[in-house]
Amino acid sequence: xxxxxxxxxxxxxxxxxxxxxxxxxxxxxxxxxxxxxxxxxxxxxxxxxxxxxxxxxxxxxxxxxxxxxxxxxxxxxxxxxxxxxxxxxxxxxxxxxxxxxxxxxxxxxxxxxxxxxxxxxxxxxxxxxxxxxxxxxxxxxxxxxxxxxxxxxxxxxxxxxxxxxxxxxxxxxxxxxxxxxxxxxxxxxxxxxxxxxxxxxxxxxxxxxxxxxxxxxxxxxxxxxxxxxxxxxxxxxxxxxxxxxxxxxxxxxxxxxxxxxxxxxxxxxxxxxxxxxxxxxxxxxxxxxxxxxxxxxxxxxxxxxxxxxxxxxxxxxxxxxxxxxxxxxxxxxxxxxxxxxxxxxxxxxxxxxxxxxxxxxxxxxxxxxxxxxxxxxxxxxxxxxxxxxxxxxxxxxxxxxxxxxxxxxxxxxxxxxxxxxxxxxxxxxxxxxxxxxxxxxxxxxxxxxxxxxxxxxxxxxxxxxxxxxxxxxxxxxxxxxxxxxxxxxxxxxxxxxxxxxxxx
Amino acid sequence: xxxxxxxxxxxxxxxxxxxxxxxxxxxxxxxxxxxxxxxxxxxxxxxxxxxxxxxxxxxxxxxxxxxxxxxxxxxxxxxxxxxxxxxxxxxxxxxxxxxxxxxxxxxxxxxxxxxxxxxxxxxxxxxxxxxxxxxxxxxxxxxxxxxxxxxxxxxxxxxxxxxxxxxxxxxxxxxxxxxxxxxxxx
Numbered sequence: 296x297x298x299x300x301x302x303x304x305x306x307x308x309x310x311x312x313x314x315x316x317x318x319x320x321x322x323x324x325x326x327x328x329x330x331x332x333x334x335x336x337x338x339x340x341x342x343x344x345x346x347x348x349x350x351x352x353x354x355x356x357x358x359x360x361x362x363x364x365x366x367x368x369x370x371x372x373x374x375x376x377x378x379x380x381x382x383x384x385x386x387x388x389x390x391x392x393x394x395x396x397x398x399x400x401x402x403x404x405x406x407x408x409x410x411x412x413x414x415x416x417x418x419x420x421x422x423x424x425x426x427x428x429x430x431x432x433x434x435x436x437x438x439x440x441x442x443x444x445x446x447x448x449x450x451x452x453x454x455x456x457x458x459x460x461x462x463x464x465x466x467x468x469x470x471x472x473x474x475x476x477x478x479x480x481x482x483x484x485x486x487x488x489x490x491x492x493x494x495x496x497x498x499x500x501x502x503x504x505x506x507x508x509x510x511x512x513x514x515x516x517x518x519x520x521x522x523x524x525x526x527x528x529x530x531x532x533x534x535x536x537x538x539x540x541x542x543x544x545x546x547x548x549x550x551x552x553x554x555x556x557x558x559x560x561x562x563x564x565x566x567x568x569x570x571x572x573x574x575x576x577x578x579x580x581x582x583x584x585x586x587x588x589x590x591x592x593x594x595x596x597x598x599x600x601x602x603x604x605x606x607x608x609x610x611x612x613x614x615x616x617x618x619x620x621x622x623x624x625x626x627x628x629x630x631x632x633x634x635x636x637x638x639x640x641x642x643x644x645x646x647x648x649x650x651x652x653x654x655x656x657x658x659x660x661x662x663x664x665x666x667x668x669x670x671x672x673x674x675x676x677x678x679x680x681x682x683x684x685x686x687x688x689x690x691x692x693x694x695x696x697x698x699x700x701x702x703x704x705x706x707x708x709x710x711x712x713x714x715x716x717x718x719x720x721x722x723x724x725x726x727x728x729x730x731x732x733x734x735x736x737x738x739x740x741x742x743x744x745x746x747x748x749x750x751x752x753x754x755x756x757x758x759x760x761x762x763x764x765x766x767x768x769x770x771x772x773x774x775x776x777x778x779x780x781x782x783x784x785x786x787x788x789x790x791x792x793x794x795x796x797x798x799x
Numbered sequence: 800x801x802x803x804x805x806x807x808x809x810x811x812x813x814x815x816x817x818x819x820x821x822x823x824x825x826x827x828x829x830x831x832x833x834x835x836x837x838x839x840x841x842x843x844x845x846x847x848x849x850x851x852x853x854x855x856x857x858x859x860x861x862x863x864x865x866x867x868x869x870x871x872x873x874x875x876x877x878x879x880x881x882x883x884x885x886x887x888x889x890x891x892x893x894x895x896x897x898x899x900x901x902x903x904x905x906x907x908x909x910x911x912x913x914x915x916x917x918x919x920x921x922x923x924x925x926x927x928x929x930x931x932x933x934x935x936x937x938x939x940x941x942x943x944x945x946x947x948x949x950x951x952x953x954x955x956x957x958x959x960x961x962x963x964x965x966x967x968x969x970x971x972x973x974x975x976x977x978x979x980x981x982x983x984x985x
Contacts, residue, residue, distance in 0.1 A: 335966075335967075385966065387966045387969070388969075388971070389964070389966055389969035391964060391965060391966050391969060393965060393966050692975055722974050725971065725974040726974050726975075728971040729970070729971040729972065729973050729974060731971075732969070732970035732971045733970060736968070736970055739968070740841070743842075743943075744840075744841050744842035745842070746941065747842035747843070747844065747924050747941070747943045748837070748842045748853070748854075750924040750925055750926070750941060751842065751844045751852060751853075751854075751923050751924050752854075753925075754923065754924065754925050755852075
């Protein structure tokens with residue numbers, strides 16, 4: 296039962312800074328007048344709106360449908376009227392805009408008819424996945440990958456272990472911690488459904504040892520469900536970045552996910568605790584994903600805590616609610632201090648992937664001009680993916696992207712450990728992000744140019760064929776003309792001969 | 800003496816046969832240089848290099864008839880890649896051919912289009928859709944931004960617009976240019 300824990304290379308012991316946001320229970324963010332809902336809050340194709348401007352919508356009503364396989368639906372988080380479907384600034388490091396549906400709420404918060412499933416064991420895993428997809432559920436840990444895909448093992452794989460990720464290793468963030476403390480039962484509802492959908496042999500709930508209250512709450516909830524014999528809680532040491540999918544699998548099972556592979560390749564599927572809770576709400580209560588728990592914390596926040604926030608709520612309103620010392624338009628961090636990114640702009644909405652809003656970081660590194668790399672190698676010793684950040688840095692900087700690929704750039708999880716330890720304060724992760732998007736762009740360009748070449752060649756071939764056909768037709772016409780001419784001449788000649796014969 | 804000669808002759812014959820067989824059986828279709836050059840060109844088919852498309856230019860480069868710096872859409876990175884491939888010194892872009900511009904997209908003002916089909920005939924990649932006396936439109940995903948459709952239009956209804964970035968195609972900036980603006984990392 297108690298198999299020894301595994302380990303991953305590198306990593307860091309960081310100060311948690313979590314006390315600040317775990318002193319108060321989860322509170323609800325007040326309903327905002329306007330909710331701005333980006334159509335793409337997940338990895339994959341953007342959803343397609345199914346409502347029109349001026350249309351009345353109810354809370355939980357579908358406002359956009361999934362487009363293609365890797366996509367999910369989007370729902371109205373509260374009742375009101377659709378006032379705009381247009382481009383709006385979204386919380387993205389680019390600061391660009393994207394298509395959004397804006398709803399003006401009416402304050403009634405009136406639900407649409409909900410259809411809970413009475414007994415999820417009576418319906419097939421396929422139906423469960425369909426409900427989860429229609430409920431718009433994506434991974435709430437941060438990446439936002441559509442959950443129904445991760446609940447489909449496919450025909451070639453069997454799932455040995457369903458791993459629930461309750462590590463939440465990044466400093467300041469505490470939304471999963473609070474969720475486990477307060478809604479352990481709801482999480483287990485979702486876990487049972489997930490296990491049923493995946494037909495997983497065992498379930499492991501992995502929680503870091505700095506969350507004692509969450510562990511006891513989960514243990515209590517689990518003890519109340521004696522039928523879950525193959526579900527257990529594993530307490531893992533607190534270390535950054537244990538919460539990374541590949542890292543937590545290594546810690547809990549000792550197995551390593553292959554490079555370019557997925558956890559399912561080694562019989563493991565991992566989901567976030569928040570996602571499990573959302574799955575439980577969707578199946579047992581018929582509620583689509585319309586809100587999430589967001590940690591709002593930082594040294595400049597007066598009433599830090601965790602807030603159940605409807606999607607589309609402007610972050611500025613959330614910040615006003617908790618009272619901050621932030622000036623308007625001053626940047627804040629979306630995500631944690633290690634992996635998050637700076638955002639500014641006040642009208643950005645809370646989306647499905649927004650786990651934490653951080654205003655003011657204690658012992659933040661002063662912004663200094665980076666010094667030259669001294670090749671100390673500290674970055675390599677903390678890298679949890681066993682990469683060589685120093686080599687990747689040289690090649691990214693020289694824009695030698697083929698080399699960065701050879702050094703497995705795409706195995707980098709952008710955890711920021713290398714940045715943290717670099718004595719020269721080189722923004723290594725920024726270089727890796729730059730190189731990754733450049734490579735992806737090159738790939739897109741290459742695909743586009745291949746398509747253009749193909750189309751050009753097809754057109755050339757078609758034009759040549761048309762030319763040939765034209766020539767052929769001309770030749771045929773000429774031949775026909777010549778033939779008829781010859782025939783006429785022959786007839787004329789025959790006539791003259793006949794006439795001559797008669798004369799003779 | 801004789802045994803040695805016979806043995807060596809036999810050995811030579813045997814190995815010769817083996818090599819001959821191997822050269823036929825395991826013949827490697829070498830990637831011809833034209834293909835390799837063509838792969839590096841952006842396939843805009845714009846003709847700014849004075850050749851009728853990317854492939855003819857690739858053929859001319861392979862024959863050593865022209866320089867490698869005549870492709871404005873490819874710009875510096877293409878010249879660099881060609882220089883690496885052909886092992887020659889990279890040169891700055893030949894200004895006679897044009898200047899490097901951001902990626903463009905042709906957009907037809909559908910109000911003004913008279914449906915003359917001249918742009919359809921000019922498009923090297925069949926990216927314009929329409930029929931005689933009917934409005935034409937550009938298939939944005941297929942347009943290479945070559946500008947060849949702009950000139951033939953009798954009513955001047957085609958505009959070249961810069962391709963807008965969206966969050967999915969956005970690229971992180973090069974940190975070596977803006978190291979002081981870094982943020983988010985504590």
